[in-house]
Amino acid sequence: MANWRFTIQKKFTRSMTSGVSLALALALAAPAAGSAQSMRLVGHSDLGGGGLNGDVSVVGTTAVVAAGLMPAAGVHAHLYNPYPCPAVAVKLVDLSKPEKPVVVSTIPVPAGVAAHGVATARVKTPAFSGDLLAVALTMCGRAGSVIERGLVYYDISRPTSPRLLGRYTADADVVRADTIPPCGAPPAGSGERCASSQHSVSMIQRADGRVFSLSIEPGASAGKLPSGDFRIVDVTDPRRPTQVGAFPPAGVPIFSTNGCRPFSAGHGAAFSHNGTRGMLAFYDGGLFVVDLTASGSPVKLGQFTYPKDRGFEGSAAYVAAARVNGRDLALISEADFIGPATTLEVDGPVAVAGSKFGCEAIFTLYDPQNKAQLYRQPGARVRGELAYIGRGCPVSGGGDMHSDMAMMHSDAPKVPADPYLADPKRRIAVVDRSRQPTQPELATGSVCSMADRVKAAQAAGAIAVVVLQTSSTAPEAFSPDGDPKGVSIPVIMIDKPDGDALRAALCPAVEKGRCTTGAMITATMRDAAGEWGALRVLDVTDPAAPRELGVHRTPRSRIFPPTDLSVLSPQRAAVRGSMAVVPWNSDGARVIDLSAGAPREVASFVPPDVADPT
Structure with a gap:
């Protein structure tokens, strides 16, 4: 895969009153020679050559580049082995x-x-x-x-010497036994007392002088934690960050019925109306518009x-706010990394x-050897008995569906291999996600x-694998995750009702x-051509009745199968006036004109491909 690159570009478009503005963009796995439309490269840094890098935020003449986006699949490292968490x-x-x-500085x-x-x-x-x-x-x-x-909050007024000011200890409001040791590695410490992960963050100073950050803890509401997925933190004094609100309330289901990542959870957020409103991207749950006037009591x-x-x-992974021609707009970046159908x-x-909906496994979608995928072969078909x-487990040390979980429990007692109920040689093996009554003797x-x-x-000897979803809850x-090394046959999962019917007929x-x-x-x-994620533009002037204005996809994101292991979905947009710059992973930076409501691409820049040093 290619290294993330940091580029500075000048945009020349007739619709921009200033004529020239600076844009910051990140791009991954661009075409070998690079390409540009109505944009000119001004400067470039390889950021020390240590990819992978992430989000970008700019204050004054200082850009801050986040760290740790996942290679290849575009998802988090703990869901896609064998790639380690990049340092x-x-x-x-x-x-x-x-x-x-x-x-x-770093x-x-x-x-x-x-x-x-x-x-x-x-x-x-x-x-x-300061900054x-x-x-x-x-x-x-x-x-x-x-x-x-x-x-964590830093003073970067002197960019050469960033200074730590304070930390928001997420989930400090969870009641825990006094006997649990402080955050740290066992036996002296425990992970239960560590500040929980926050996925992304926005920050603003409001007209009343208060400074707030808005961050996301995906799935917190479904997990029935005291605070929901979206955390509102008062950092007016950044040495003493204080959570003042959260949304939505506990009990929101995390599972959905949409696509091959059927989950509803917070993933991105943005302030609007000078910090008195928030827009919350909630994956398959869509977009929430929330009143933050009383920051401690957010109202949908x-x-x-x-x-x-x-x-x-x-x-709906990320959202950006815009005010264009008297309308409030929400720019939803749908970061779908699973394009096939x-x-x-x-x-x-x-x-x-009949035809059963299926989800191809991530570890075959991103197979560098190009052996296991269906979707990279036009009209691909695998037919068999x-x-x-x-369940089909080999000798195991414990764990669950995700390969990283198996590693986390590698010290557990070895579990014998599951006996096969049929011979899969030269056939399509049908595998249960978890133990079923057909094998009551198994763990x-x-x-x-x-x-x-x-x-x-x-x-x-199996020529392919069909996984049967077995969860009644979801x-x-x-799309199952796991270590792709050595896999050379296609793998899909089908829904539980279809799986139950097949199991009953076969066994x-x-x-x-x-x-x-x-x-x-x-x-x-x-397999058939699917769709990568898109930029979806909504009019939220009346937040009670959001109205879709248009959807934009880049030309390459419509080509199936893709020509390489590119990921062709957008990330969080940066908005200036009626223009948005959208980092589009493998499709570089796209400049979108919002003046007519419906998104219209007016410029783009895709840097040349370079080897990933990691």
């Missing part, structure tokens, strides 16, 4: 000479932690005056579970929701015949990673460790 520092870059941007990030988001503001309060930086720290490896995370003003369509991937077409019998083998749960089961089935299939009874009296069923894995 990357936050970088402060001097832009006073745009043609020669210079890294003037802020170290502990092992196992990523500085996923940054925000800056020039503030003046009785307690602090303030907020850094959102999130766990991206098991070492990070016993390290203080949350938000409205919500934009996605269609309840199994094949529609919501993924996969189905399992079952020939019969009648009770199970189905063989239901049960409960998932026990091993899905990638390990796939490798075992592959070694036994019956929708998702109505088990005798002497084998399925008996089951039907012989033939099926075909088939």
